[in-house]
Amino acid sequence: MAKQETESAAAVIDAVCAPDWTEILRQMILVRRFEEATEREFRRGKIGGYLHVYIGQEAVASGIISALRKGDILFTGYRDHAHALMLGSDPGRVMAELFGKSTGISKGKGGSMHLFDVEHGFYGGYGIVGGHLTLATGAAYALRYQGTDRITVCYFGDGAMNIGPFHEAMNMAGLWGHEGMAPIIFIIENNGYAMGTSVERHSALTDLAARVRAYDIPSEKVDGQDVFAVRGVAERVIRQVRENGTPYCIEAVTYRFSGHGAADILQPYRSKEEVEQHKHRDPIVILRNRLSELCGLKDDDVKRMEDAAAEEVARALKFAEESPQPEADELYRDVVAE
Amino acid sequence: MAKQETESAAAVIDAVCAPDWTEILRQMILVRRFEEATEREFRRGKIGGYLHVYIGQEAVASGIISALRKGDILFTGYRDHAHALMLGSDPGRVMAELFGKSTGISKGKGGSMHLFDVEHGFYGGYGIVGGHLTLATGAAYALRYQGTDRITVCYFGDGAMNIGPFHEAMNMAGLWGHEGMAPIIFIIENNGYAMGTSVERHSALTDLAARVRAYDIPSEKVDGQDVFAVRGVAERVIRQVRENGTPYCIEAVTYRFSGHGAADILQPYRSKEEVEQHKHRDPIVILRNRLSELCGLKDDDVKRMEDAAAEEVARALKFAEESPQPEADELYRDVVAE
Amino acid sequence: MSEKSYRDAIRDAMIEEMDRDANVLIMGEDIGVYEGTFRITAGMLKKYGPKRVIDTPIAEAGMAGTAVGMAMLGLRPIVEMMTMNFAIVAADQILNHAAKIRYFSGGQVDVPVVIRGPQGAGVQLSAQHSQTFESFYGHFPGLKVVAPATPADAKGMLKTAIRGRDPVIFLESAALYGMKGEVPDDADFTVPFGESRVVREGGDVTVVSYSRMMQLSLSAAQRLSKDENIECEVVDLRTLRPLDLEPAYTSVTKTHRCVVVQEQWKPFGAAAEIAASITENVFDELDAPVERVTGEDVPMPYARNLELLATPHEEQVMNAVKRVMYRE
Amino acid sequence: MSEKSYRDAIRDAMIEEMDRDANVLIMGEDIGVYEGTFRITAGMLKKYGPKRVIDTPIAEAGMAGTAVGMAMLGLRPIVEMMTMNFAIVAADQILNHAAKIRYFSGGQVDVPVVIRGPQGAGVQLSAQHSQTFESFYGHFPGLKVVAPATPADAKGMLKTAIRGRDPVIFLESAALYGMKGEVPDDADFTVPFGESRVVREGGDVTVVSYSRMMQLSLSAAQRLSKDENIECEVVDLRTLRPLDLEPAYTSVTKTHRCVVVQEQWKPFGAAAEIAASITENVFDELDAPVERVTGEDVPMPYARNLELLATPHEEQVMNAVKRVMYRE
Numbered sequence A, B: 001m002a003k004q005e006t007e008s009a010a011a012v013i014d015a016v017c018a019p020d021w022t023e024i025l026r027q028m029i030l031v032r033r034f035e036e037a038t039e040r041e042f043r044r045g046k047i048g049g050y051l052h053v054y055i056g057q058e059a060v061a062s063g064i065i066s067a068l069r070k071g072d073i074l075f076t077g078y079r080d081h082a083h084a085l086m087l088g089s090d091p092g093r094v095m096a097e098l099f100g101k102s103t104g105i106s107k108g109k110g111g112s113m114h115l116f117d118v119e120h121g122f123y124g125g126y127g128i129v130g131g132h133l134t135l136a137t138g139a140a141y142a143l144r145y146q147g148t149d150r151i152t153v154c155y156f157g158d159g160a161m162n163i164g165p166f167h168e169a170m171n172m173a174g175l176w177g178h179e180g181m182a183p184i185i186f187i188i189e190n191n192g193y194a195m196g197t198s199v200e201r202h203s204a205l206t207d208l209a210a211r212v213r214a215y216d217i218p219s220e221k222v223d224g225q226d227v228f229a230v231r232g233v234a235e236r237v238i239r240q241v242r243e244n245g246t247p248y249c250i251e252a253v254t255y256r257f258s259g260h261g262a263a264d265i266l267q268p269y270r271s272k273e274e275v276e277q278h279k280h281r282d283p284i285v286i287l288r289n290r291l292s293e294l295c296g297l298k299d300d301d302v303k304r305m306e307d308a309a310a311e312e313v314a315r316a317l318k319f320a321e322e323s324p325q326p327e328a329d330e331l332y333r334d335v336v337a338e
Numbered sequence C, D: 001m002s003e004k005s006y007r008d009a010i011r012d013a014m015i016e017e018m019d020r021d022a023n024v025l026i027m028g029e030d031i032g033v034y035e036g037t038f039r040i041t042a043g044m045l046k047k048y049g050p051k052r053v054i055d056t057p058i059a060e061a062g063m064a065g066t067a068v069g070m071a072m073l074g075l076r077p078i079v080e081m082m083t084m085n086f087a088i089v090a091a092d093q094i095l096n097h098a099a100k101i102r103y104f105s106g107g108q109v110d111v112p113v114v115i116r117g118p119q120g121a122g123v124q125l126s127a128q129h130s131q132t133f134e135s136f137y138g139h140f141p142g143l144k145v146v147a148p149a150t151p152a153d154a155k156g157m158l159k160t161a162i163r164g165r166d167p168v169i170f171l172e173s174a175a176l177y178g179m180k181g182e183v184p185d186d187a188d189f190t191v192p193f194g195e196s197r198v199v200r201e202g203g204d205v206t207v208v209s210y211s212r213m214m215q216l217s218l219s220a221a222q223r224l225s226k227d228e229n230i231e232c233e234v235v236d237l238r239t240l241r242p243l244d245l246e247p248a249y250t251s252v253t254k255t256h257r258c259v260v261v262q263e264q265w266k267p268f269g270a271a272a273e274i275a276a277s278i279t280e281n282v283f284d285e286l287d288a289p290v291e292r293v294t295g296e297d298v299p300m301p302y303a304r305n306l307e308l309l310a311t312p313h314e315e316q317v318m319n320a321v322k323r324v325m326y327r328e
């Protein structure tokens, strides 16, 4: 595994100055600013419900999503803003969803936990921990059944690995993979905690990648703070999954810089020092430094990206703010068809 | 593992002529005759509902249960007659339960799938595949919490390993084991099939013992047709689990000679030849031959056991037959306390 | 028209729809190699192959959930639950996912999944295997819940379910599998959801039910007619969600008396909704309170005699009818 | 008497019972180190240690099931569900195991497990996180189901639950956690199950509800008294199973009119059972059909304005009261 990683990392560095790395940096910055804005708007009461931001974990989404093709699809949990934005959802419509507006990406009916953008391959946005894994597995089957070479990507947290539907989905994916009917990549966003419960306290076996071997699903760990590493693994794995219709699992070791959700203020389960220490491995800084070192990315370029992100977020906020609430009769729409 | 097995097998053979082996043989013969009788009585309409017999798997129950102490407790699924009888339940009351009589071990309210005999440490008898694993894990915790060194034994089939509650129970047992709070032995009765679905068709990873490593639970395989081997493993494992409060998993590789249930007549999922072949490894024959070879067990001794078993089963049938149905007001009893 | 059993009607519906639409597939435990516990899918694995007739592990949440995912991507999976009792293990996937995804996605996806299987008591399967689930599922918006009582309805409603765009809980009565009835031969024969119907006319008392209890009510009605000269109008609801009580209201406006019959426990059971709605809507027409005939409020016991006491019988329906006529 | 919040009443009940009986323990997600999502268990890990305050993995079936096993062996586990919505994942362990083991074992074991947690809508948690579960659990014999509306009841009923011998589904209203009220100081103060009570007297209309909807009904009653000179008698059911409707019957015998209020979807909801039972029992006393005030029959939407439209409000109760008085 270590060897493979080195090799693919080398391959990645060859391509390091390709224009899409700049695009990835742009996206990660946008996501960061977007998430910071949602935290502010939550405190201002503009956003309701639960709010789970992706700050610190950006590379796990961008490293994989940037390697996908149009037509590939994605499922994740409630910590889902980054995935939507990186798949190409309009920031204004995502923000409008969080504001509960009719222009929201789910018409204001889903909120932060239920972003959906089928046009961009985003199949949600789910609030029950681990519940979407079975859906993603079935979706992968469908893609193959329909004769396409599209693949499914399914994100979930370390904590989600302990719930029954995780197990049932994994075993079915493993079985279906034997028939080439499971083109799915499971991505463990191992941020060290399920809410306030650390991995050692919630998983009997803490080597999470090893756990999925019980389903005959190959897996590997990757440094989730290093988008080069994530992207390297992603390219190799995506190719293989697309070709063979077999499942694969990537454990991305990452860290969330913010609280679990907006209500997680005290964070009695971890120390300030621990958080600060992890902030030294900020995925955006890591990417930016690498691009400066190797490709001559200038501070000015970064400044321009920052400004563009700030502007885009401001535009999104304005759009969300100015959009109307859903009409009353939206209440009764979309319960069943017609 | 192979080495361990040899060693413990040797230790067992030292003790092979101890009187309890004869007792084990007696029990296994009784169970066999009892099960055959239930199949007949089912066809005669004396037994209703579902009926799942243990024929062919006897050594998996007897090898472990014979090594338990008074106070140890047991949970299993619906294929539960053998466990009850070997724990010491009265055959008459077990048969009466199957006949739906008031003298039944569960007052005629549970039937074949829900035998219970708390006095003998038997905590059921459950009909939902895999549902009882969580209960057994909690029970093990309770035994330790109460400061005892009693242990829990939890039986389940190969097919049960694919359902969510299996996973949740295993992970919790693994975690609690880290604190010495999970004195539980999980026993996979791997009889090759979940109903008509073979292990290869239901488990992505067919090495079932290996699957539980995902929960940091040590495990090993044992030949479930050879009661010496099962008993050997049991003694070692029971000692360890009792001492440390840590979980352990034994995969007993066995085979069911009868259909899945009484309704499984056609058995399209396996050939007659396959069944016949496995019948050559009848656990009762294996034990009997060993005792004849090594300890001078005579055909006459066996004949006496057979006769005694036949008599005991006849007595059980008579008791069941002659017992009264439950009174009508039993319908409303035991719904809640008082 | 051909005479068909309820079981074969279900089987035919699946086969015809699989022949018609390659997106239809079926999955469940032991439906393929084993040929189905109730043999409803016998021969289908051979006919359609393992990609369309999927034997699953024992993993009800997995089955239901993967089917939902397939449905979101345009397939039309049918999930056979070996019995509906086991679907409780999949409750979250059904109630919190299948039922709600259309809504919380703002209508971006269809979820055409059918979850079907037998339910009900009668053969001493005891507490964990004898339940019925109309109110359990009927409570949740986003689902459609049906419980046909005849082979024709079973076939026509299953086709509607398979062709639809929403998750359907298709509750079959295990006790009716062997019952025969006339079924239209037309391959496009479907029965719409949300249309109750009068299956027997009568002017004295309205009896409302569905599934096996409808058949029981019909027998009771026949005996009442013969023995007591009482003519019941029997309404078969067929669909529990959406619930169409118009025919019941109309009937009660004529009879002024009503009995609702349901197999499961009384408290918070389906009959409560039916009785409450009828009372709300035609209160002034009622000459007696709506009576409910239900199973006893206990987990199902194993013993034959107790099981018989726990489940509704014709006599109970007859007595309830007489009670609402103040003829006890 | 002391003034306590509903939250602290629950907390106090647990602490007092844990002090009293070493067999009582509590388990749940993030109840220990994290100190509880609603901080109900804050400080308890420190006080009782990790063997009695067990942080579990995210495994609701595992939590509920292991607790059942503990209870069978003589412990008295309390399971905190982070919200009751997540308990759907444990439905089989609760409905098919906890509820039925005493019965199918022929009474050989007690199952003194308490499954408690917040439920209900109101803070834009959308479809998967905003449900209430009275009819869902109330339907199943073998369970006891309670939904207290005041701090005193919350404390007294939780103590009854912990000391009992049966599985109890203890439904807390998240929206009431901050509400204060007088709570008796007596460490042995308990409130029995199955005893409804009149919380406001009045001669015009009987309003029946429980939990948060009882508080809403009380406010509506006060406004009706002030603005419209209508005096409602408000009945708080407190327990859903066993359901005690005697006070409601008595009240309706006096008022001849009745409104039932429930937060969740109307079809097959708790109000159906309550309305149907009242009608069955005091039909001749009713001058109008029993009205049900319920939430809208849709998955809960996220948007604030839609959520407000989806949940019952005082005005709806007031209008229903006026309707049953034919004073619309």
Ligand SMILES: Cc1ncc(C[n+]2csc(CCOP(=O)(O)OP(=O)(O)O)c2C)c(N)n1
Pocket (backbone or CB within 6 Å): A052, A079, A127, A128, A129, A156, A157, A158, A159, A160, A161, A163, A189, A191, A193, A194, A195, A260, D029, D058, D060, D082, D086, D089
């Ligand atoms: C079945 C279920 N149980 C509990 C919750 C409450 N909950 C929401 S997020 C969460 C922690 C999840 O942790 P993890 O899977 O590691 O994802 P992360 O939040 O760290 O991204 C919990 C317990 C839930 N939503 N669903």
Ligand SMILES: Cc1ncc(C[n+]2csc(CCOP(=O)(O)OP(=O)(O)O)c2C)c(N)n1
Pocket (backbone or CB within 6 Å): B079, B127, B128, B129, B156, B157, B158, B159, B160, B161, B163, B189, B191, B193, B194, B195, B260, C029, C058, C060, C082, C086, C089
């Ligand atoms: C949750 C659930 N799903 C399905 C069933 C139906 N069923 C009963 S036994 C069985 C097969 C179990 O196989 P295994 O666990 O290998 O045990 P064995 O019968 O071989 O002893 C099935 C599918 C059930 N009882 N519960």
Ligand SMILES: [Mg+2]
Pocket (backbone or CB within 6 Å): A157, A158, A159, A189, A190, A191, A192, A193, A194, A195
């Ligand atoms: Mg996490």
Ligand SMILES: [Mg+2]
Pocket (backbone or CB within 6 Å): B157, B158, B159, B189, B190, B191, B192, B193, B194, B195
């Ligand atoms: Mg098996």
